[in-house]
Amino acid sequence: MPRRMNTMALTLLVIAGVCVALGAYAGPPVGNATSHDATFAWIDVYVEAGETHIAAYQLDIEAVDRSWTIVGIEGGDHPAFRLPPYYDPAALTNDRVILAAFSLDSDLPSGRTRLARLHVMTRDDAMGWNVSHETAASADGQEIPIRFELVEGAAP
Secondary structure, three states: OHHHHHHHHHHHHHHHHHHHHOOEOOOOOOOOOOOOOOEEEEEEEEEEOOOOOOOEEEEEEEEOOOOEEEEEEEEOOOHHHOOOOEEOHHHHHHOEEEEEEEOOOOOOOOOEEEEEEEEEEEOOOOOOEEEEEEEEEOOOOOEOOOEEEEEEEEOO
């Protein structure tokens, strides 16, 4: 049992370290979109964790063909992830963001949950992205199988 606790503590410590290393919460708008024809939209970041409660996550999102630029980041629906995730502000200048968050709350989400919303400026109707380096952990520090889904919406 002590070894399992050490493994769990180490996993949560590593995820917390990644979050801290990524920098800060959402900052000022940064990016490459400059067209006067740009419109604003959002991309919701959902996770499907099944019946397992999710305590930490990380993923890398990159714009395809630089068709959109991130101008803001907000947190998710569940109280455990209400604050914006940690991210690397410097990566935004390359139309890419690495999101990471963790929660020590006793009430953690399971099932399908919106973890974050990316506010974006786009120059065309079709936004494309690549998602990579997806990982998540349960409250006991164990990696859990998850599936991230990005859903776009148009600003009014």
